[in-house]
Amino acid sequence: MNSKSKKMHRITTCVIFSALTAILAQIEIPLPIIPISGQTLAVGITATILGSRLGAIAMICYVLIGAVGVPVFAGFSGGLQVLAGPSGGYIMGFILAAFATGMILEKTRFNYLYAVIANTVGMFITLVFGTIQMKYVLDFNWQEAMLAGVYPFIIVGFIKVLMASWIGIIVRNRLIHANLMVEKIA
Numbered sequence: 001m002n003s004k005s006k007k008m009h010r011i012t013t014c015v016i017f018s019a020l021t022a023i024l025a026q027i028e029i030p031l032p033i034i035p036i037s038g039q040t041l042a043v044g045i046t047a048t049i050l051g052s053r054l055g056a057i058a059m060i061c062y063v064l065i066g067a068v069g070v071p072v073f074a075g076f077s078g079g080l081q082v083l084a085g086p087s088g089g090y091i092m093g094f095i096l097a098a099f100a101t102g103m104i105l106e107k108t109r110f111n112y113l114y115a116v117i118a119n120t121v122g123m124f125i126t127l128v129f130g131t132i133q134m135k136y137v138l139d140f141n142w143q144e145a146m147l148a149g150v151y152p153f154i155i156v157g158f159i160k161v162l163m164a165s166w167i168g169i170i171v172r173n174r175l176i177h178a179n180l181m182v183e184k185i186a
Contacts (some may be wrong), residue, residue, distance in 0.1 A: 010054060016047045017046040017058035018065060021094075023071035029156075033134070033148045034087050037074040040126055041160040043094045044101060044119040048110070049122025049175070052102030059094040065089070089133025090126055097122035097129075110172060110183075115165035 003011070005175060024038030046120060047055035062072060063083070069084040104118035131149035133140065175181035 009082060010057075013050065014054055014058040014061050017050060017055075021046065021059070021062045022065070023075045024074060026076065028074050031152055033138070034090065034130070034152075035074050036153060036156050038160075039074060039091075039094065040097075040123065040157065041164055043098050044122060044128070044160060044164025045168045045171070046097040047101035047122060048105065048115050048119065048164055049181075050102065052099045052124060056095050056097035059098045063095065069081040084104050084137070086134045086137050086170045087130065087166040088124075088137075089132030092133075093126040093129025097125040100125055109147070112165055112169050115169050116161060118156075119161040119164050119168075123161055127157070128151060 021039055021042035024042040027038035028038075030036040033096045043055075043059060046058050050057075050058060060131050066072045067080055067083055069079045073082050074087070083089060101118040101122035101171075104121060105114055108114040108118075112143050127150050134140065134149045135145035138148075140148065172181070
C-alpha cells in the first residue's frame with residue numbers, strides 16, 4: 001500500500017469510528033442533568049482497536065462534526081452550545097481518554113486485562129473532564145458536581161469498560177487475522 005493509500009485508509013478508519021461513536025451516542029438512559037449514553041463505550045472500543053493516535057483522531061473528528069452542528073452527540077444534539085454546556089467536558093474528555101487508553105495498550109499489550117486497565121483510566125479521564133466543566137457551567141460546589149457528574153456513572157462505567165475491552169480486543173484480533181489491520185498502527 002503506497003503512502004497515499006495508507007493516509008486514505010487512516011482517514012476512512014477514523015471517520016468510521018467517529019460514526020460508531022455518533023450511533024452509540026443515541027443509546028441513552030436519561031438522568032436529570034447528563035444522560036448515560038453509549039458514547040463512552042464507543043470511545044473505549046475505538047481506542048482499544050485503533051490505539052492512541054488514531055483513536056484520538058477519531059474522537060477529534062467526532063467532536064468537530066458535532067461542533068459544527070451535526071446532531072451526533074447524545075439525544076441527537078450538536079453545536080458549540082453543547083460543548084459549552086454541562087456535558088461538554090465529557091465530550092472533550094473523549095479525546096484524551098482515547099489517547100490515554102490507546103497509549104497504555106501500546107506500552108503494554110493489546111489483551112483483555114490491559115484493555116480493562118486502560119479503559120478504566122479512560123473512563124476516569126472522561127469523568128474528571130466532565131465533572132470539572134459541569135461544576136463551573138452549573139455553578140455547583142464540588143460535592144454537587146460529584147453527585148451529578150461522577151457517582152451516577154461509576155457502575156455503568158465499569159460495565160462499559162468490560163464491554164469495550166472485550167469487544168475491542170476481539171475485533172482488533174480479528175481485523176489483524178484477516179489482514180485488514182496491521183498489529184502496529186503507525
